[in-house]
Every structure is written in C-alpha cells, then in structure tokens.
Amino acid sequence: MRVKLATQIVSRSVADGLEFYSARGTDGLQNVKGTVLFTKKFNDLFDALNRNHPKEGITNGSKDLRVLASFLHGLNMWEKEAASGKIARASFLTDQTAEGLRVTVLSTLELSRYLLKSCGFKYVLKRKFNQDVLERFFGIIRHVGGQNEHPSMPTFLQLYNMLSFYSLMKPPKFGNCELQGSQERCALTLTDLKLAFQEAGAQTTKLQELKQKLDGLVSAEVECEDVFDHVYEVLGTSDCIVYYLAGFMCRKLLRNTVCLVCREGLVEESEVHKQPEGALVLCKTRGGLLHPKRHIFHFLQAAEAHFHRHEADKNVYELTVESVLEEQKFSFPCPNHKEEIMATLLHGYVAMRMRQFCKQRLLQMKNKAQQLRKLAKLT
Secondary structure (H helix, E strand, C coil): CCHHHHHHHHCHHHHHHHHHHHCCCCCCCCCCHHHHHHHHHHHHHHHHCCCCCHHHCECCCCHHHHHHHHHHHHHHHHHHHHHHCCCCHHHCCCHHHHHHHHHHHHHHHHHHHHHHHHCCCCCECHHHCCCHHHHHHHHHHHHHCCCCCCCCHHHHHHHHHHHHHHCCCCCCCCCCCCCCCCCCCCCCCHHHHHHHHCCCCHHHHHHHHHHHHHCCCEECCCCCCCCCCCCCCCCCHHHHHHHHHHHHHHHHHHCCCCCHHHHHHHECCCCCCCCHHHHHHHHHCCCCCCCECHHHHHHHHHHHHHHHHHCCCCCHHHHHHHHHHHHCCEECCCCCCHHHHHHHHHHHHHHHHHHHHHHHHHHHHHHHHHHHHHHHHHC
16 A cells, blocks of 8 residues: 555545535535545644655644644544544544554654754654654565565575675665655656657647637637626536636746736636636635636637547547637737737647546556456456
C-alpha cells in the first residue's frame, strides 16, 4: 500500500467532491455533512503533520499547533462517547488505531513545543519526524539479500560491510518512505532525442495556420460588461469541468496578455456566483481561480463537444479544429487581437485534452494488462 495515495481518500478535494455531487442530488450522497466534516478534519491533520518547507514551518502559536490540539481533544471526546454507549462501538476506531493516532499527535505536540521553547528553534518541520531513514536502510538490506528476506546476524553484517564499501544498491522504488536528495538524471533522454529530430516549430506552425483560418471568422460584438442576473438550470458535471478548464486557459493567457481590452474579454470581474456552471470553481477555489467570460466558456464548450466526437480518430486535432471552425460562430471584444486570442485558446485546449485523453487511455490499458496477468497466474 502506498500511504501517499491512501491518504488522498481523506483530502479536501474528496470533501469538495462530496459536497459538489450532493448538491446535485446524486444517489447515495443526500446527507454527507458528517462525512465531509470528518474528511476535512483528517485533511487538516495530515497537512499539519507534513510541513516540509521553512515558510510553512511550525512556530509558537501557529495554526498547526491548534489543529493538532483540537484533533486530540476531538479524538478523546469521541472515545468517551463510544465508551459511555452514546454511539455504537462500531462507529469508533479500533483500539490500535485510536492509540496510534493519540501517540502520534501527542508526541508531535510535545516534541514541537520542546524544540521551540527549550531548544530555541525558529520553526519545526514535522515531516522530518519519521522513520523513513530506517525503512530505506533495511529496504536496501532486504533488496541486496535476494530471496533471503530474514537475514541472520552474520549475513546482515556481511551485507552492511559490502554496502558501506561499494554503495551500489539504490533504495526501493516503492514503499512507505520517500527518496531524499536529487535523483540522478540522464544527460540525454529519449525525449531529448525526439525533440532534437522533430521538425522545428511544429507547434508554432499549427498555431499560425489556426490563426489564418480564424481570420475574419471572429466578430467583435461582445460587450465586456455583460452581467447575468438570473439563475439558469442546473448544468451537467461536464459543463462545470469545461468551465473550470476555461478559467485555467484564461489564466495562462493573462500571463502574456498586455492589452486591457483582451484581459477584460477573458475573465469575469463582476459577481458570478449565480452561474450554475461555475459551481465547481466556487467549490475548489481558495481565492485564486478565475471565472471565464461567457463567450469563452461557450467557445470551449463547443470545442469539447467536437473533441469528444473525434477523440478516437487518428487526426483528432485537425478534425476537431475544422469542426469548430465550420459549425461555430465566435466573438471577442478586441478587434486587434481576436484571431490570436481565440486561436491560442482553441489550440491550447485541444492539445490539453489530447494529453488528458492519452493519459487516461494509458491508465486503462495498464489496469487491463494487470488484470490479465492476474488471470494468467490462476490458469
């Protein structure tokens, strides 16, 4: 089991997803407030225990100390209610899990306070409180020992002396610990070779061709001050995702866009909480996500529909772009940069969806191959 992946089950993203689908009446998610609260508490606990950067370090009176103290108090109250019979015993953690959590949180609190107050530490990185070094060391010993996973004392000393002199073995690739330091990187990778022999400016050529095709097709009839003052019907999940991706594409464009008209034509500055397609952005944002303009959303929504139609074809990029240009009408307020902005949006969105589609298809193929290997062992 990989702990890094297992802990994602109780992450803030899962809590936001539960609230998002519960608001849309998904079966089995009608009453998820308790699960959401439980997930967020454990998410805050894991965040407090995984500080690895000096700017996030724990200091006197920091929020993480309060989070740990609050979690410890909640765990004790939860156990008391289970012991008194107010809640079922099955609704509480096992004795080993509860005791392990209590020891972890309490020891982390006491050690942090000791280092900050008695030892004069400016900050404490709690991610360093682990036994990864020991796990890596014994993992190397087991690795070099071959099939002998339980070496005797003479064998262990022999392996240790050999590794001390040669240091030929690397730490295990998978496990409950992480590698430290920078990993060795090849001077020349296969990707570098492919890029070296690739036609120069292939991506730029595609983008220039798309700009030429858009020349004259984009109108400048959109008013940037449009405000949507009524509630639309609840949209599907895919529309919310396209809206989220549209905001991501607009953020990338804003980095290199100086024209004020273009910047105003990309993102919404007014209140947009009434737009149902922005529900996912409102659910995920911590203050930095952007809301795209309505015409940008509709433009990429059409691109998503055409991409979904041609996703299994060989020339998916060309077919998607041609379909969008033939069947859709688009508009942008800036007459000087409208072709460039819309071409960059369309090109970037289709390229991003192609990468996502290939990654998802590769994951499906890996899962299928893994299942076939399991079946082959049974026969």
